[in-house]
Amino acid sequence: TMNQLILYTLLLLASGELAGACPTGCQCQDPKTILCAARRGQTVPRGLPPNTLSLYVFENGITMLSEDSFAGLPALQLLDLSQNKITSIQKNIFQPLTELINLDLSSNQLQEITNETFHGLRLLERLYLQRNRIQHIHAAAFDTLENLLELKLQNNQLWAVPPLDLPNLLLLDISWNKIPTIAPGAFHAVNIESLKIAGLGLTSLNEELFQAQNNLHELDVSDNLLERVPAVLRRLGSLTKLSLAGNARISQLLPEDFHNLHNLQELDISNLNINTIPRDFSSFFPRLRAVTAAGNPFNCICQMSWLVQWVNASSVVLRRPEETRCHFPPKNSGKLLHHLQYADFGCPTTTTTTPTPTTPRTTTLPPPAPLPTTSRPVLQPSTAAPTLGARAPLGSSTPMPFSGPPAPTSPPPPICPPRTCLNGGTCRLGAQNHLECLCPAGFAGAYCQVETRGTTPSPATPSPLPSQRISITQVSSTSLKVDLQNYIQSKAQLKGIRLSYRNLSGPDKRPVMLRLPASLSEYTVRALKPNCTYRVCIGPLGEKVSKEEHCAEAQTLPASQQQHSPVTQSKDSNLTLMIVPALAAMLLLLVVVTAGTYYCRHRRAKAHASTEVDASPLELEGVKACLENGDLSNHGCKVPEAAILSGGSECEVPLMQSHYPSNNNTPGLKPSY
Template identity: 50%
Template sequence: MKLFPLLLLLPVALVHSCPDGCTCLYGENIFCTQRRASSMPRNVPESTQNLYLFQNGITSLRTDDFSTLAGLVLLDLSQNRISELPGQVFEPLASLCNLDLSANQITEISKGTFAGLHMLERLYLHGNRIQNIHTAAFDGLDRLLELKLQENQITVLPALRMPSLLLLDISFNKIPSPRPENLELDNLESLKMSGLGLSYLDENLMKNLGNLHDLDLSKNQLKAVPAALKQCRGLITLNLAGNPQVAQLKKEDFQNLENLQELNLSNLNLQGIPEGLLQLFPRLQTLSVAENPFNCVCPLAWFPLWVRSSQVELARIEETRCHFPPLNAGKVLKRLEHKDFGCPTTTTTTTTTVKTSRPEPPVVTTLPTTTLPTPSPSQSSMDNAGSTPPPDTPELSSKPDPKVRFCPPNICLNGGTCQLDHKGHVECTCPPSTRGTYCESKEDTTLGISTPALTTEPAIRSRKATSTSILVDLHRYIQARPQLRGIRLTYRNLSGPDRRPMQLSVPASYPEYTLRGLRPNCTYHICASPLGEPETEDSFCTEAQTSSQQLHHSPITQSQHGQLTTMVVPLVSVVLVVVVAVAGGIYYVRRKRAKGHPDLGADPCPLELEGVKACLENGTLPQKVPDVSQSPNGLEYEVPLMQGHGPANNNVAALKPSYF
């Protein structure tokens, strides 16, 4: 009983040890968001693990600012006014894993800027004014997983030799086409080179990137599809959007890309797409060809039927329209029928009639009435006026042996299957949603989606998996919870000896999240639950398996980099001894929160992917608002610390999925 008064005084002692203008959570997480000072706060406790100093107005750092913070794991100095980084300023931070210096005014990175940061895994320098980077600036960062340098003024990219790097973003700089010796990154998974003004790529650029899964070449000046892509055999996502000089696609340009799942060809100068090109990608899931000046004539007549019959999602349907001829100008490409493309027709002499239960089938202007093509061109020109012409296809215009009975290509529409009965008559087996002699009539459905399908769809699901990563779709989980502040994402490996759960804190603004650094050919159990609530309440789980494919190099695994949970900020880290005191504290906090947020539709505070920038009670932590005034391209910076630069597919431009 003598310990009871001391335990009640514990929170008071923690508050008194906080620096002026800061808020401390359990003594290890410090948010300095209310202060406005040009220098670092004084008297930061030595036990601090996560220190958030974004939007403080800091203009300079001193060499002794971090001398007592050897245990610091995460440091957020983003959106300040820092213009210079003294040499060895971060050297005392031997345990630092995450460093965010984005949206400052830094102009140069010297040789000793990051000296001593041997444990660093994420370094964010985007949105500064960096012009020069010393060739040895990143030496010693062997554990680095992510390096973001986008939206700077870099003209020369130093040679990068980082064995563990998974993500590199150099978009929107003044860097010329990188050379192979600049990117000696054996395990790199994601490379972003958007907005560099590239007109070509070195054919050998990808020779050292055997583990590359995600490549963004959007918003450049490429004149053709780069030949370097032929070396990217493991590529899953390819973004070529916004290269207006690319006017033609060739099948040979996309050789060896059979693993491709997402392809963005928007805003090019395409008038058509070669028939058979998309068959090169048997695993394709999402395709975007919006904002192209399509010439909707006969050579493109195959595309709408392919879109409707395949399982591939066509993104930005309303923005995928015809440009020519005037009859089709402005029409949505997917909604056109074969007859709308004005294909020339050929006629046939009736030799065998199609088997049907009706004595006089209705005339369908786009369908043939015979099972055999015209034996010779001369007979075709003398066809009776009452016969119905078939579609003009390369297969039907050829001259086959008239004695051979076969199913004419494309005679069965809407995914129907052609077959011959015992007399050689053509019959079409139609899918459930179609009917008619040639499956020409479709049932009246609304985009093929019914309400029961939406209600039974799982709250979370995995959409894409590689040998080292799994993408988790959280759209439905977030949409069903408008008051959600954040998501606790828990995952564990069911296939390995170590099944301990690993946790990450994901902002409610993230509809997608990619778990990286996983083991190949393993099954992972993934659960999502509201941040700050017991994990057993409102929790949804799914299972996903990484692929067994390993391309040239061993993937980065959890054992190579330690547990990823060392980067996760524990929101509750104090051992509670007295149950009564804890219950009273929780009740008090919830009452205060309810009073501070009466509007159920209030915007949630931003959270960090590693549990950073958690909302303080009563809204004391302001949102980290992006500072667009410093952006040379007028682009929005990442708001939370571990956020991605933007979606590779611009179908949902407002959503910014995470890289890892």
């Protein structure tokens, strides 16, 4: 009857509301994201909606996981169980989660990983196990994780590197374990980009250790017991970031230690035991942007004077300058290295007596007196200032630095290294003796590497602009490094950062949303498509997408051209950029003229026929395509609705990406994602 039908409908509605109800102690602002932070429950919350994509249950006091903890969640892609008290995981616990991409089990009390712990997680891309008590990992524990991109195992109690046959792995962190030696062939991840092996107690690195790692960009061997710079580093010509910090047994840097590291951009040699840096050091790294040398007992004598002059005259940034001080000699003890002048280093000077020249006379006059002799002491070996002072008046005797015989015929060296500025930018020496790029209209960034649309920066304004809050500092064929420091400093009480990026070169330009903690100073978006233009935007977490967002665009390099440093755009490239728009404009004009002609003839024909034809609008159906952004797995594309922005509303995924193979290899405070 009608009453029974109404009652049945009400029951269905009630059951639907109950199924989508938010668990007690949780927040469900996004219907597919459930945030249960500090809920203080010993089990995973029950009654979760089956369409949940992201589940955050960190710092809940959970002690164990049961077989049905994740039953009924077939669509779950992100699971955060960090900062709980989980001591063990039963086999096949995660098997129902066939769509899981991100799993965070950090800061628990796990002691062992078996071959069945992660059984069924074939789509997993990020696995965080840091800050546990793991002592043993089964040899086949990660065999089924063929799509894994990131694996973090730092701060555990491992005694050996676990077997890693992971062809798609990009980041591996096993720092701060108890692994005194690493055997050759321990890393089978041939595509790894970032490797962190700090604080293991290593005394040396085998020269055959990195035979297969030709794509390694970042290496951290800090806080070990190395006695010299490992010779294996000479094989790693693709390195852009190297940290040797905290190896206090290294007391000397030799010129041959850094051969072949021509692509290095960041170097950390802080807290070693070196008292000088070889003068040839500056020529080893033509692309160096930043160096950290704090905490070393520097002997600030004449052999060290070149370092201050090099830092002041180049674009290299000396990090932690307040901790970079002199220990010797006593007169310089405690002084900041970068504040010393050339005279403070005690370099010897030479005295040059310039004779008074005689004016030639006619042949009828007596010959001129013989020229007095000029006293020149022995030349000092490259310890004086690199540039001579003002020329002394004729006939005077003035002490002045002397660095070698003059070479008036050779042109002065260029101020800027080659290929410093991109996209036609002009390099110059700024007011602070730092190199800066003058960017043409439409480009910005430290090296004019960021294309800006809709704005026209003044060519007379050096880049980067002080108000710029987002910049892309490093570009490769598969990744973009985004600098977040300026944005964080410009925001008070920032809870977190919302970062989105989209591929402007592909058929699907929908953004991928990430949530980052406010403690990150930089973020690397990985697994991108080569030779594609990406638009990256950042904004405050927890607010809708608005004008508060700051965006930048950059193009990844072609697959055959790996980026390690800025490369200047050639004249042929500029010519191409001029010809292509001109041809496009001509083609567009031709199309417009053809369409106008056709329209006029069509009107005349209609008037002649005295008939009217109403044109029905053409309905376009949106085609939902897979995101092109780095699909490292071979499974079918699954684009969660949380990644789609509609009507200006945002799709929020707290603190860690929920569905896409971009990743963050920068350590931060909790929550750590």
